[in-house]
Amino acid sequence: MESVNITISAGAFLAILAVLVLFRAKNSKYEVRPTDIVVAVLPIVLFLLVTGKIQKFEFGEFKIESAFVKASTSSIASQVTPLRGLPSEPVRIDPKLGVAEIPHLIERKTEGLLFRLGHGGYWGPAIEEYLVSLVKYPFLRYSITV
Known part of the structure; x- marks a missing residue:
């Protein structure tokens, strides 16, 4: 399963990069810059963060941590007040x-x-x-x- 996730991530990166290169080939005024590559990498990084494959991503001042992965596995019972009865009224x-x-x-x-x-x-x-x-x-x- 892990190799499938990595393959999907790499395939998505290559597909986005290929689209950028094709766009450059059709329009000589457009230039593929490092920021374009970062844009191509972001969906893959987010996917890997959500699935828990990587815990932290840093690029210069830009930093993403997967704190929500830890939060999704922790218990929330102490944070939730159970409802007593339904908060609704019957309707004829x-x-x-x-x-x-x-x-x-x-x-x-x-x-x-x-x-x-x-x-x-x-x-x-x-x-x-x-x-x-x-x-x-x-x-x-x-x-x-x-």
Whole structure:
């Protein structure tokens, strides 16, 4: 697995460098500089840092350490407060049926109107009548499409 990661990293570097050289060949005004090579190396270095293959990368003043690799293996139980119950409220959801059901939805104070994709029983003017009738009331808050 480690040799595969190194092969992928080296291949990515060579591919990026090849693109830069090809760009230079097509456009004589463009010159491949050391900064371009650094740009080609950065994705590989980040990949190697994340996988834990290298711990530190320094280039002059530029320094990257893989502290997040150590942090990802440490326990976070002391940093997390477990939730007691769900931080939510139940919502009354009813499906959109025929327009004759609108008074029943108002009576039940439906908070969410459920539409099912592919149902095929929806008609534009009926949906409009549903929405015009129900948005007059403060309890309708959601239109849910599944």
